[in-house]
Amino acid sequence: MSISIHMNPDLFKIRKDFPILDQKVNGKPFIYLDNAATSQRPQQVIDRMNEFSHRFNGNIHRATHFMANKTTEAFEESREMVRNYLNAVEPAEIIFTHGTTESINLVAFSFGEAFISKGDEVIVTEMEHHANIVPWQMMCERRGAGLKIVPFGDNGVLDLDQIDKLITDKTRILAVTHVSNTLGTVNPITEIIAKAHLKNVPVLIDGAQAAPHFSIDVQALDCDFYAFSGHKMYGPTGIGVLYGKRKWLDLMPPFLGGGEMIDRVTFSKTTYNEIPYKFEAGTPDYLGAIGLGAAIDYLNRQDKPMIERYERELLLESTLKLKQIDGLKIYGEAPEKAGVVSFNIDGIHPFDLGTLLDQMGIAVRTGRLCADPVMDHFGVENMVRASFAFYNTVEEIEALYIALIRLKAMF
Amino acid sequence: MSISIHMNPDLFKIRKDFPILDQKVNGKPFIYLDNAATSQRPQQVIDRMNEFSHRFNGNIHRATHFMANKTTEAFEESREMVRNYLNAVEPAEIIFTHGTTESINLVAFSFGEAFISKGDEVIVTEMEHHANIVPWQMMCERRGAGLKIVPFGDNGVLDLDQIDKLITDKTRILAVTHVSNTLGTVNPITEIIAKAHLKNVPVLIDGAQAAPHFSIDVQALDCDFYAFSGHKMYGPTGIGVLYGKRKWLDLMPPFLGGGEMIDRVTFSKTTYNEIPYKFEAGTPDYLGAIGLGAAIDYLNRQDKPMIERYERELLLESTLKLKQIDGLKIYGEAPEKAGVVSFNIDGIHPFDLGTLLDQMGIAVRTGRLCADPVMDHFGVENMVRASFAFYNTVEEIEALYIALIRLKAMF
Amino acid sequence: MTIDEIQQGIIEDFSAFEDWMDKYSLLIELGNELAPIDPKYKVESNQIRGCQSRVWLHQEFADGKITFEAESDALIVKGLVALLLKIYSNRTPHEILTSEPRFIDEIGLRQHLSPTRSNGLLAMVKQMKLYALAYEKISAKGN
């Protein structure tokens, strides 16, 4: 690991924290390059969750007993950690959901019920993950509204001029991804938000691919909503976050109904609790939230600027290497790009590549990447995607490169 | 533990499986009697989840690599275990949700969109948990439908005659709890379902308090939907189940939009996947589902008839004991009752009781138990609730009894 | 006596007891002794949100001092309310704003003031301070 250690002196320690990385798969050292799909969990997250399974477990809120209080405290501490991670104004603006998908559905539904009527318009972009398209389509269909699309160029950069043209006085909300899960593009969301706010249009940011890698400041961004998933940022599956400005959340009706989100239930009239509880129906995934808190704590203890720099190095290194392969085409070459490289090799089906790489212990994602419109844009059925985390090494990228060269010869 | 062991010879072994039980709280041996709120997790569940964090973790479905396949296999195995646990016809009828609350919201929304229009009616009962009231209220308000209520008598038994009167040709669905989380009543759901089906009304069963304790056979019951939560049946938080008959699920539109629930996305038209995927938007909580699978596996390895008998003994024993306390009133004395005892002691506020019991290491729930209509029925603000699992002992019930006697003297 | 002196007294009263049961018995006694709030003040608008036990708080301002009356339906909470009234009632806004109810922590009942407890006590302390803040502003303007 000499090259990697040179760039990331903590690497050896970091890799030790992720037990899953240290094993063989199909007889080869395991190389995990599918971090955009889901990331691995450090021992610290696993330990923290085990502590709560072994010692402290009681259903949260409204309880008088020790176990419930311990768990409630840890749950609310996690909320505060998320608030701090995003620099939100207050913990009440942090809603625990079950993932980015649920977060966006929540906004699409509740914002839609409150603010969207027949003839209104919603704007998304051509590079969105399905999770930031389908909920809006479903809502638009229900409310009789229309969906407008901001296109991107072949280099993977959004056509910002189009935004100005697409926003009309019928536009009610704009939803855009912070980082594209296929193209890797880091969108200029500060600029996009400013453009939208000029015309009084609130903005939802899909942060699924950004929150694990960059520092987020929702106040500086001034975004209205920000969504991300725990399982993509070194936490467990099943937990996610929706940040929302209080001014919106207060006005939006509840999404799901059930325990904790109510104030008082009678059959003739039910009144609702305050935020964030209004949007947290049912027993929250407090074990997951505690795990996410531990993941954030883990990230906070790292040298963040160094990690950001290192992840950028991994991107540069992999781009340079892969471009040396004849017939390999990379999709998305935005100047601002995160650690995601999607590509195809002429004449080789992504499924074949994925299958054979797996035989060599290398995990990449292949398929449509939950982004049909991006596939359609480039006129392809599938792509291969390698995506990085700070525990990956330059040597792993080298191994991917050598494997691809070897496989190419088989076809 | 002599009396308990006499009734449940496996008890010693079982308690060893639940590490959390073996500790002191507030300096006293920990006695956990809040199982209806959430249950504890056996080491087997914790181990299985750790195995997947330590060795096998990849985002499920549509992948070509080892980790994703291992995880997908385990996830789908869990679905099959749930199918088997409920005796559903096919795994496609098992939808993983995040809990009972989400399961019921899913049905309220998607069934509502498909089948409920202005003037239609939905029936629930007076003893429902808020999770089986509020989603229906919200949907009825959106669709312009009305909510009808089946009342219960002071003994905690539903007035079945009312069901026949309430069902009209406008009734579209009936939702009822299998076991009441406040009164402990085991409702005669076979009879209720038959009554409803006679008039072609489908039935949703809230099984949150039943699935952990009784054998469920959805085919024998012939219910249309059955919902429960993982965290109340010895699994992790954040995972739940909705069983639905294919004939309904096929006709219902999706609930949340996002990855995996789609077939093909274009901006002009999106088509949806088949069940169960149609209803599983976003990355499912596969870690939670695997944990739930392990919990079911654990339950399957127990002597189930013995455990059911033993839990009934715990109920009888606690009822007998508590009734000896002067001024103690038990709410709910249905002949068919599960291990839930809610009560009040004259002149002592439940909060005071809960606080002082906690000082003695005993965890009970106090409050409104997410069942405002039940509080209103009895004209009380709060209740104290003790609820049992098969790892509880008769000696723990004795300890509760002695503690209450001691506390009563303080007031 | 200053707020701090009274708090010190309370801490000493409680420190006489080793056993938690005796501490709670004392709280219950204090709760039982607390004069009930005038029924006309036991109204929704004086009620403090707390999911399990309810607290009613009424205040009046005269001669630069705030007098509080309060009550709770749970006896342990009422006992703690009695102690809070002892230190905060009939005080100037400034005194109220500059003192924390540290005694609760020191007599080993901290958990009752934790933000995750739904007994309404923390909300009551916050509400008393809000009143103090409001009256302080009014007084400042008045002069």
Next chain:
Amino acid sequence: MTIDEIQQGIIEDFSAFEDWMDKYSLLIELGNELAPIDPKYKVESNQIRGCQSRVWLHQEFADGKITFEAESDALIVKGLVALLLKIYSNRTPHEILTSEPRFIDEIGLRQHLSPTRSNGLLAMVKQMKLYALAYEKISAKGN
């Protein structure tokens, strides 16, 4: 030759290779050699659901036997498709219904037929059996 004899032959061919790479090279070779399906059969209605690689399957029934033509856009899948055609095409419904493609397991490629794989192979085997079932019924009625 019976289906089983052909399967045995395939298993022997593959067992000559120790290295997985050689096995996959052979599959790729088989895939490359497979005659393409007639374009007019490469239609939606012949396509088998598989999220990543697509498989097209066409069949005809004559003289009591079913002939299959098939193709896939992924080469490894196409190689496996070639093997499946070798054993299942030009067979009676009864032969098809009574033989399992055990060779896939035995040559160490079982994962390709696992229900969690989205390559469409399992669906293709199922589809071939469904055709066999249908024709068996038709033949039974016809006689």
